[in-house]
Each structure stands twice: as structure tokens, then as C-alpha cells.
Amino acid sequence: MRRRTFCTSALAYISTMPLALRAFAASGAEASAEIPVIRRQGGEGFVSRKDCDDLRASLRGALLLSSDPGYDNARHLWNGAFDRHPAMIAKCAGAADVIQAVNFARAHDLLVAVRGGGHSFSGQSACDKGLMIDLSLMHSVHVDPVLRRTRVEPGAMLGEFDREAQSFGLVTTAGAVSHTGVAGLTLGGGFGRLARRFGLACDNLRAADVVTADGRLVETSANENPDLLWGLRGGGGNFGIVTSFEYGLHPAGPIMYGGDLLFAASDARAILTQFAGFAAEAPDEMYVAGGMWTDEKLGPIVGFNICYCGRPEDGERAIAPLRTFRKPVRDRLGPTPYVRMQTDFDATYPWGWGYYERSGFIKKLTPEVIDSVIAIMDAPYPADADIYFVHQGGAIARTKPEATAFWHRDPLFALLIETDWHDPSDGRARDESMQWARTQWAALQKFTDGFYVNELSADDPHARVRSTYGGNYTRLVQLKKKYDPKNLFHMNANVPPSEV
Numbered sequence: 001m002r003r004r005t006f007c008t009s010a011l012a013y014i015s016t017m018p019l020a021l022r023a024f025a026a027s028g029a030e031a032s033a034e035i036p037v038i039r040r041q042g043g044e045g046f047v048s049r050k051d052c053d054d055l056r057a058s059l060r061g062a063l064l065l066s067s068d069p070g071y072d073n074a075r076h077l078w079n080g081a082f083d084r085h086p087a088m089i090a091k092c093a094g095a096a097d098v099i100q101a102v103n104f105a106r107a108h109d110l111l112v113a114v115r116g117g118g119h120s121f122s123g124q125s126a127c128d129k130g131l132m133i134d135l136s137l138m139h140s141v142h143v144d145p146v147l148r149r150t151r152v153e154p155g156a157m158l159g160e161f162d163r164e165a166q167s168f169g170l171v172t173t174a175g176a177v178s179h180t181g182v183a184g185l186t187l188g189g190g191f192g193r194l195a196r197r198f199g200l201a202c203d204n205l206r207a208a209d210v211v212t213a214d215g216r217l218v219e220t221s222a223n224e225n226p227d228l229l230w231g232l233r234g235g236g237g238n239f240g241i242v243t244s245f246e247y248g249l250h251p252a253g254p255i256m257y258g259g260d261l262l263f264a265a266s267d268a269r270a271i272l273t274q275f276a277g278f279a280a281e282a283p284d285e286m287y288v289a290g291g292m293w294t295d296e297k298l299g300p301i302v303g304f305n306i307c308y309c310g311r312p313e314d315g316e317r318a319i320a321p322l323r324t325f326r327k328p329v330r331d332r333l334g335p336t337p338y339v340r341m342q343t344d345f346d347a348t349y350p351w352g353w354g355y356y357e358r359s360g361f362i363k364k365l366t367p368e369v370i371d372s373v374i375a376i377m378d379a380p381y382p383a384d385a386d387i388y389f390v391h392q393g394g395a396i397a398r399t400k401p402e403a404t405a406f407w408h409r410d411p412l413f414a415l416l417i418e419t420d421w422h423d424p425s426d427g428r429a430r431d432e433s434m435q436w437a438r439t440q441w442a443a444l445q446k447f448t449d450g451f452y453v454n455e456l457s458a459d460d461p462h463a464r465v466r467s468t469y470g471g472n473y474t475r476l477v478q479l480k481k482k483y484d485p486k487n488l489f490h491m492n493a494n495v496p497p498s499e500v
Contacts, residue, residue: 033048033049033050034046034047034048034049035047035048035049035052035065035087035088036087036129037087037108037110037111037129037130037131038087038110038111038127038128038129038130039109039110039111040105040109040110040111040112040486040487040488040490041109042111044129045108045109047087047088047108047110051104051108052065052088055088055090055100055101055104058100059090059091059092059093059097059100059101060093060094060096060097061090061091061092061093061094061097061137062090062091063088063089063090063091064088064089064091065087065088066085066087071089074089074091074132074134074136075089075126075132076118076352077115077118077119077120077123077125077126078117078118078119078120078179078349078351078352078355079119079120079121079122079123079353079354079355080351080352080353080354080355080424081123081354081355081356081424081430082123082126082458083424084113084123084126084127084128085128085129086113086126086127086128086129086130086131086132087110087129087130087131088131088132089131089132089134090104090131090132090133090134091134091136091137092133092134092135092137092138093137093138094138094243095209095211095217095243095244098133098135098211098241098243099211099215099217101131101133102133102211102212102213102215102241102488103215104131105131105133105488106213106214106215106486106488108131110130110131111127111129111130111131111491112127112130112131112132112133112488112489112491113125113126113127113130113131113132113133113491114132114133114135114237114241114489114491115132115133115134115135115136116135116136116154116155116181116182116183116184117136117155117156117157117179117180117181117182117183117184117185118136118181119177119179119180119181119184119185120184121355121357121454121455121456121457122456122457122458122460123458124456124458124491124492125184125491127491133241135153135154135155135183135241135243136155137155138153138154138155138156138243139153139155139156139157139160140152140153140156141153141156141160141161141164141165142164143164143165143167143168143170143249145168145169145170148170148248148249148250148251149206149246149247149248149249150164150165150170150172150246150247150249151244151245151246152182152244152245152246152247153243153244153245154181154182154183154241154242154243154244154245155181155183156181156182156183157178157179157180157181157182158174158175158177158178158179158180158181158182158185158342159178159179159339159342159343161174161182162174162178162338162339162342163339165249166253166254166337166338166339168249169251169252169253169254170249170250170251170252171194171198171249171250171251171252171253171309171338172194172198172201172204172247172248172249172250173190173191173192173193173194173195173198173199173200173201173203173204174190174192174194174201174342175190175191175192175201175342176191176192176193176289176305176342176344176345177342177345177346177349178342178343178346179346179349179351182201182245183242183245184237184454185201185454186201186202186205186232186245187202187232187234187235187236187237187242188202188234188236188452188453188454188493189201189202189234189406189452189453189454190202190454191390191392191414191452193258193287193307193309193341193342194252194287194307194309195287195392195394195395195396196282196284196285196286196287196391196392196393196394196395196396197252197284197285197309197310197394197395198250198395199395199396199399200234200396200399200404200406201247202232202233202234202404202405202406203233203395203396203399203404204247204248204249205229205232205233205245205246205247206221206222206246206247206248207219207220207221207222207229207246208220208221208228208229208232208242208244208245208246209242209243209244210228210232210239210240210241210242210243211240211241211243212239212240212483212484213240213483213484213485213486213488213489217243218240218483220232221246227479227482228240228479228483230404230405230475230479231405231476231479231483232405233404233405233406234404234405234406234407234453235405235469235472235476235479235495236453236492236493236494236495237489237491237492238476238479238480238484238489238490238492238493238494238495239479239480239483239484239489240483240484240489241489252309252338253309253337253338253339254337254338254339255312255335255336255337255338256307256308256309256312256315256335256336256337256338256341257306257307257308257312257313257314257315257316257319257333257334257335257336258287258305258306258307258308258315258319258333258336258341259305259306259332259333259334259336259341259344260303260304260305260306260330260332260333260344261303261304261306261322261323261328261330261331261332261333262295262298262301262302262303262304262328262329262330262331263301263302263303263325263326263327263328263329264298264299264300264301264302264326264329265292265299265300265301265302265377266300267302267325267326268292268302268370268374268377269370269371269374270325270326271302271325271326272290272302272365272370272373272374273367273370274325275288275290275304275322275325275365275389276364276365276366276370278321278322279365279389279391279393279412279413280364280393280412282318282391282393282394283310283318284394284395285308285309285310285314285315285318286306286307286308286315286318286319286391287306287307287308287309287391288304288305288306288322288391289304289305289306289388289389289390289391290302290303290304290305290388290389290391291303291386291387291388291389291416292373292374292377292386292387293377293385293386293387294383295330298329298330300377301329304322305344305345306319306322306333307338307341309338312335316333319333349420352424353420353421353422353424354420354421354422354423354424354426354429354430354433355418355419355420356418356419356420356430356433356434356437356457357416357417357418357419357437357455357457358416358417358437358438358441358444358445358455358457359414359415359416359417359448359451359452359455360414360415360444360445360447360448360449360450360451361392361408361411361413361414361415361448361449361450361451361452362411362412362413362414362415362447362448362449363410363411363412363449364412364413365389365412365413366447368447369415369444369447372443372444372447373387373444375443376417376440376443376444381436381440382419382421382429382432382433382436384419384420384421384422384433385417385418385419385433385436385437386417386418386419387415387416387417387418387440387444388415388416388417388418389413389414389415389416390413390414390416391412391413392411392412392413392414393411393412396409397409397410401470401471401472402471402472405469405472405475405476407450407468407469407470407471407472408449408450408468408470411449411450414451414452414455415444415447415448416455417437417440417441417444418437419433419434419436419437420433421433450467450468450470451464451468452468453465453468453493456492456493462494462496465493465494465495466495468493469495473495476495477495477496477497477498480495480496480497481497481498484497485497
């Protein structure tokens with residue numbers, strides 16, 4: 001009797017403590033029934049362990065708390081610069097699990113992060129002390145070779161998608177790093193080696209199933225909820241959690257012509273000037289991404305990664321002028337399986353390193369841009385830094401800006417400045433790398449207009465996000481008010497629902 005009275009009194013006392021003290025007290029045996037959390041709008045609170053147990057019981061997948069095996073592995077992201085600790089991780093096995101997780105988050109007013117492939121530059125696939133909805137168990141890819149359609153779950157990686165589609169001689173635009181997730185790539189637009197011929201990944205999205213903030217599973221296509229499909233095509237993760245993507249496919253491959261072509265940086269100005277003209281006149285089948293960096297064996301270089309997605313013999317002829325810019329220091333161009341080509345950058349962007357990037361669109365590679373880039377790369381820079389030009393145009397530019405949520409259709413390049421550090425816990429390397437990129441970006445940003453939302457940085461202001469959606473922004477806000485009026489899904493390139 002005395003023990004029961006004591007426990008009741010202790011719990012009553014704990015309930016009057018400040019939140020920080022309650023969290024400390026929660027480590028005790030009797031008080032462990034509550035888990036500290038962050039609310040949707042940033043306030044602190046608690047969720048009862050019983051409620052967590054009820055959620056766990058409702059899932060076909062799993063619910064992980066910080067003490068559970070597998071929690072640390074599940075919370076880690078590709079960008080090791082972010083080391084976040086969710087209060088709980090819902091590892092969803094299907095759409096029904098996603099519905100349960102969304103309803104739980106809404107009922108408890110929790111901060112929510114959604115993890116598809118976990119490849120977020122800005123680290124927003126995870127959150128501290130909120131609910132992380134992890135879709136990595138949902139990674140099936142089903143190809144219909146007759147209809148040339150494919151259904152892909154949101155946890156699938158691009159490499160899985162490419163391998164399944166290429167088994168039937170089919171493709172669609174799917175990035176340039178095979179361990180990137182399909183979901184985030186598509187929702188932000190989706191560049192890739194095939195985009196100049198077939199359009200962005202989002203341009204090839206034909207239908208989707210979406211769990212909205214009210215817990216409904218909504219089907220969207222050209223004939224059903226077409227406004228939502230419009231928003232998913234480049235509007236990011238603002239409108240719900242996609243549990244299934246349907247894409248149109250195109251015959252191509254399995255062999256394409258491409259690879260790497262590297263030149264000494266001493267000829268940078270002449271090479272980049274010639275590249276500017278070559279890229280502007282290239283056929284749709286030609287993708288040439290170029291940049292400057294230091295190769296560990298060759299030293300400072302100007303390099304190109306090339307993919308010609310037409311007939312390989314045509315590709316060799318089309319690429320021939322590139323080889324005449326100067327004498328290459330490395331030439332690894334040749335007929336290559338597309339699936340293999342899609343892994344070219346995998347080792348350059350491994351999981352777990354720290355990454356920081358700034359980017360923006362440029363309509364052409366002008367002498368002023370070239371001079372600024374060379375000036376930056378002639379000065380000392382971090383060992384793993386680079387400046388890159390991602391080739392756009394072609395079919396991307398032939399889609400009207402208002403046809404999808406992706407606004408910036410006419411730039412010929414995305415200009416990127418990137419840096420990484422191998423040990424994400426090395427604070428000095430992180431600070432030096434990020435400061436270098438920020439400082440140099442200040443000299444380059446004036447040439448840009450808008451940016452690719454999948455390259456959002458954690459320190460990008462909202463005004464920059466608003467600007468990049470351009471003339472589509474008002475429509476996106478209206479769509480947000482319809483499908484997520486309380487902004488449950490805001491860990492993304494966010495469109496708040498209150499800005500009409």
C-alpha cells in the first residue's frame with residue numbers, strides 16, 4: 001500500500017516538472033511510460049509508451065524506439081553531415097502502414113520526416129525527436145513491357161528501377177547515382193542522363209497513390225485528381241506520402257555510348273568555351289556534364305561525364321568533336337551497358353560522408369561564368385571540392401513551365417558547387433568545407449535563376465524556395481491548402497499553406 005501511494009505521488013510530481021526534467025525523470029522505471037517528442041510546430045511534449053505499443057501492433061512493418069535493435073541503422077542517412085535521432089521510426093511495409101503512421105503523427109501533432117531513399121542533401125529525411133516514416137521496406141518494381149509502364153514503390157533505389165526496366169529493353173529518366181531513391185528524385189523533378197531525350201523523371205510520372213495528411217489513400221492520374229498529379233511533378237513532398245509511382249517507359253539500351261573524358265586544367269578556358277558551344281548544339285540523345293576538380297592521380301582537371309542514349313555507333317560520331325578540344329589525359333569513352341553507366345558516380349558519392357552543395361540554374365555557359373569558375377578553381381580549395389555543370393535542355397525545355405510544378409524549363413545547365421568530408425564527425429573539415437562553398441557561391445549565385453529543389457541546402461532561406469517555383473507558386477500554395485492545410489509534411493522544400 002505504501003509503495004502504491006509513493007509511486008502515485010512520484011508520478012504526480014513528475015507531471016509538474018519542466019519538460020527537460022521530465023525527460024530526465026523518464027529514464028526511471030516508473031516514468032518510462034512517456035517518450036519525449038517534438039511537436040509539428042516545434043514545441044516539446046510527450047507520447048505515452050502505450051500509444052507507441054498500439055502503433056507498433058497496428059503495423060505490418062516495425063516501430064523502432066531508440067532502445068530497439070536496428071534503430072541506429074534506420075536513422076542514418078546518405079549525408080552523414082546530419083546525425084538525427086527520431087523519437088520513433090515507423091518502418092512501413094505497405095500503404096496501410098503509412099496510413100497508420102500518418103494518423104498517429106496527426107493525432108499526436110508530431111514533427112514528421114519521410115524517408116524514401118534517404119538521399120536528402122538537406123538531411124530532411126530524418127528529424128530529431130519526431131516521427132520518421134521510413135519507406136525503405138517498400139522497394140518493389142513491377143514492369144509491364146506490353147504497356148511500357150512500371151509501378152515502383154517509394155523505397156526503391158534508382159539502380160533497382162533501372163535493372164528491372166532494362167531487363168525488358170526499357171528506360172525512363174532516373175538520375176545519375178544508382179543508390180539515390182526513386183521517390184525524392186521524382187518529386188523534386190528528376191534530372192538524369194536520359195532527361196534531354198525523355199524529359200525529367202516527373203514528366204514521365206503517369207499516376208500515383210498518395211497518403212494525404214488526413215490519412216486517406218488518394219489515387220491520382222490524368223483522369224483522377226489531376227491537380228495532385230500536377231503538384232507531385234516537381235512540387236516535392238509537400239502534398240503527402242506517395243506509396244506507388246507509375247511511370248511511362250521508353251525503348252532504349254541496353255548498350256549506350258559514354259563514359260569519362262578528362263583534360264588538364266591548364267587548358268580550362270579554351271575547353272570550357274568549346275564545351276559551351278558543343279552543349280548548346282547537342283542532339284537530345286547527348287548528355288554531357290562537365291566540371292573542374294582535382295583527380296588524385298592526374299591533378300587539376302576539366303572533366304566530362306557523357307552518355308549518348310541513341311545508337312552507340314551514332315554516339316561515337318556525335319562525341320568525336322569533344323575529343324578534339326585538346327589531348328585528353330584520360331579517355332574512357334566507349335559502348336557501355338546503361339545499368340553500368342548509372343553507377344559511374346556511386347563511388348564518388350558514398351553513403352555516410354558529409355556533403356554540402358549550392359546550386360542554381362544558368363541559361364548558358366557565358367565567358368563571365370567560365371572566368372569566375374576558373375578563378376575559384378585556380379585558388380586553393382578543399383581536396384574533395386568541385387564545380388559542375390549538369391546538362392539540361394532538349395525535351396526538358398519543350399515542356400511548358402506551367403504543365404507541371406517544375407518551373408525552370410529553359411536553362412541549359414544546373415551550376416553546382418560541391419564539397420564533402422569523409423569523416424562526418426570531423427567538425428573542422430566540415431566547417432572549412434562549408435565555409436569555402438558558401439564563400440565561392442557568393443561569386444556565382446548572381447549568374448543563376450532558381451535552383452533544383454532536390455539540392456536544397458539546410459541553410460537555404462524560404463524566399464529562395466518560393467522563387468524557384470516561379471509562376472507556379474500560387475497554385476502550389478492552393479494545392480497545399482487542399483491536401484495538407486496544417487503543413488504536416490513540411491520537412492522538404494516547403495510550400496506553406498498560408499501564403500496565397
